[in-house]
Amino acid sequence: MITLGDYLAVSGILFAIGFSGVLLRRNIIIIFMALELMLNAANLSLVAFSRFRLSDNGLPNYNAQVLVFFIITVAAAEVAVGLAIIVALYRARRTTHVEDISSLKF
């Protein structure tokens, strides 16, 4: 049988994949995609907990699913703003490579 730990482990591996993408890749759009992977890994563990902790009437705990709904909404808004910033950055610098954008570097 599938346990709660299986879902949490899959979610943790997905989070680690996204985290390594943020750390290792140098293309700013790929970094952005890896951020989305991390958000979705968090969503997966939230939904797994919502199914695991049933509420009193024997249905899944829908509070967690409402939180996932909010996370998806905020992530969609974040993607729109972030991609607009990337386009503005590309207009100014003609690059999407993070090592070429270092004017704020200490």
Place this chain on the structure above:
Amino acid sequence: MPPILFWLFAAVMLVFGLLVIINRNPIASALSLVVCFLGLAALFMSLDAFFIGIIQVLVYAGAVMVLFLFIIMLLDLRAEERRQINWIAFAGGFLVAFALLVQIVAVIGSTRMAKQTFPPLASQQADDVHNVGLLLFGNYNLPFQVIGVLILVATIGVIVLSKRQLR
């Protein structure tokens, strides 16, 4: 859901998630991300969260990925040319990510709750759109309206950012 399907969709999700990171071509990465999100939506449905699964397909695999592909097309990005890799930074980043993975797995392995299976639902027909909607418009009405304002602000912000001259 039978265990074989869980492992199948989890494997699809993780393999394509890894391909997002590995691919050199941004368009191939974006398309792998679509498949990864479809696998994730299947996992949501295996947890009886049909509404969230459908929202995942509509919002992520539909709207967000079209936005990504549109921006990649707009910027006319090609496959990255090979650059000199800073091996010390690469090894450091890999080590940090790997340490995080080991910690997560260790924490999951040491909790008793993680070894329990999912309890059966009271009724097989969980009306989850109805229930999520009740919570959303009842208990969480104020956050819901704040989210609406947030989306409005994001829309205005994107329009301002994409003007050619910022004043």
